Amino acid sequence: QSVLTQPPSASGTPGQRVTISCSGSSSNIGSYTVNWYQQLPGTAPKLLIYSNDHRPSGVPDRFSGSQSGTSASLAISGLQSEDEADYYCSAWDDSLDGPVFGGGTKLTVL
Amino acid sequence: QVQLQESGPGLVEPSQTLSLTCTVSGGSISSYNYYWSWIRQHPGKGLEWIAYIYYSGATNYNPSLKSRVAISVDTSKSQFSLKLSSVTAADTAVYYCARLFGDRSCKFDPWGQGTLVTVSS
Numbered sequence: 001q002s003v004l005t006q007p008p009s010a011s012g013t014p015g016q017r018v019t020i021s022c023s024g025s026s027s028n029i030g031s032y033t034v035n036w037y038q039q040l041p042g043t044a045p046k047l048l049i050y051s052n053d054h055r056p057s058g059v060p061d062r063f064s065g066s067q068s069g070t071s072a073s074l075a076i077s078g079l080q081s082e083d084e085a086d087y088y089c090s091a092w093d094d095s096l097d098g099p100v101f102g103g104g105t106k107l108t109v110l
Numbered sequence: 111q112v113q114l115q116e117s118g119p120g121l122v123e124p125s126q127t128l129s130l131t132c133t134v135s136g137g138s139i140s141s142y143n144y145y146w147s148w149i150r151q152h153p154g155k156g157l158e159w160i161a162y163i164y165y166s167g168a169t170n171y172n173p174s175l176k177s178r179v180a181i182s183v184d185t186s187k188s189q190f191s192l193k194l195s196s197v198t199a200a201d202t203a204v205y206y207c208a209r210l211f212g213d214r215s216c217k218f219d220p221w222g223q224g225t226l227v228t229v230s231s
Contacts, residue, residue: 002156032214032216033216034216035216035217035218037157037218043223044206044221044222044223044224045157045206045218045221046219046220046221047217047218047219047220050211050217050219051217056219088156088157090157090216090218091216092214092215092216096172096173097170097173098159098170098171098172098173099159099210099215099216099218100159100216101156101157101158101159102156103156104156104157
């Protein structure tokens with residue numbers, strides 16, 4: 001059972017916009033910024049979004065993040081086949097006194 | 111650009127100690143406000159933070175693993191290491207090392223490629 005809750009799966013067709021939610025509590029998302037990671041099949045996770053809504057250099061602007069209260073969302077617009085991956089949210093957690101991750105969402109491009 | 115590479119045995123016997131090393135290249139392991147971390151991923155499962163260390167030796171451990179984990183740093187070799195004792199099959203996972211930006215942060219970037227460690231006799 002992960003501290004941050006994500007839907008196990010999401011899907012969309014090419015060109016569509018999809019969103020992935022991440023729900024937490026006042027001890028994590030409610031107090032700290034959220035980061036998102038993309039894990040392509042068979043590879044290590046890669047930082048996709050940091051500090052709620054910032055993209056590292058090289059990440060397409062099709063990817064965007066937002067945070068409100070104790071929840072956060074990752075949005076992917078203009079969905080492409082290469083976006084098929086697992087996506088994880090993360091935030092600092094005061095109860096753990098360390099970083100926590102969501103359980104991950106497997107995105108399928110139909 | 112900074113790159114991280116894990117190394118260590120891919121097979122560990124139950125009750126033994128898992129030992130892994132992460133070598134940092136392309137940047138200084140002693141840089142201000144960068145912490146060096148270990149994260150694992152059980153087969154087909156999500157990510158679990160294990161521990162992180164600052165170049166000064168300051169550490170932070172996941173409470174669920176703290177009694178079995180030790181993290182250390184060797185700045186002269188630009189390496190940091192993980193030791194996990196009394197391993198069981200439940201410790202079979204891909205182990206990643208990653209750089210963490212700032213204390214009380216979850217900004218891990220970059221990551222190593224990961225190394226699969228299987229606990230089995």
